[in-house]
Amino acid sequence: MDNSIKAFRIISVLEAISFLVLLLIAMPLKYIWDMPEMVQIVGMAHGILFVLYVIGAYWMYEKLNWSFKTLIIVVICSVLPLGPFYADNKYLPKNKAA
Template identity: 60%
Template structure:
């Protein structure tokens, strides 16, 4: 697989991870805690968890090929826990 394809896949994972996080925070969590409907948290939470793991794994796999500094890798990983962080990473570092 070429570096270009790896970066393209990571961009998609980054975008999907960011969207799943926002859906989890803004839709699923209010449904659970305000209207007592926990089902969406289970579904979206699982999808977000898988995408989160894929995002972190992708960041570590691209660390050397993209010649990131260790500080850049830490920023990319730390951005995964911020609601809009993956979108920032996708624009700035990819």
Template identity: 60%
Template sequence: MSLESQVKIFKWISIFEGVSFLVLLLIAMPLKYIWEAPEMVRIVGMAHGLLFVAYIFGALLLFKPLQWKTKTLLIVCLSSVLPLGPFYVEKKYL
């Protein structure tokens, strides 16, 4: 697989991970705690968890091919726990 296609896949994972985090925070969590409907947290939470793991794994795979410094890898990985972080990474580092 070419580096270009690896980066493209990581961009999509980054976007989906960011969207799933926002859906979890802004829709699923209020449904659970305000309207006592926890079902969506289970579904969105699982999807977000899988995307989070894929995001971290993708960042580790791209570390050497993109010649990121360790600091850049840390920024990319830490951005995954910020609500808009993956979008920042997608624009700045990819």
């Protein structure tokens, strides 16, 4: 598998996990137990990963000759909690070395 696709896949998974940790762990800690520290840490990591995901999506758009519609769908997936997993499964080439 191409290294750029592998890199985007890793960023995609990390972005999705960071979003889930932010929503399911950090936000309840902040708003239920008044512990905002986790949101600051996870929020910063998620923000960086989100930007890398969007840049990577554009990179894949050019590399894989996606249509503009596919690019928009993949970018929209970045704001859905499990969206990057869907985008990975639907739009990235499968690993042929199994």
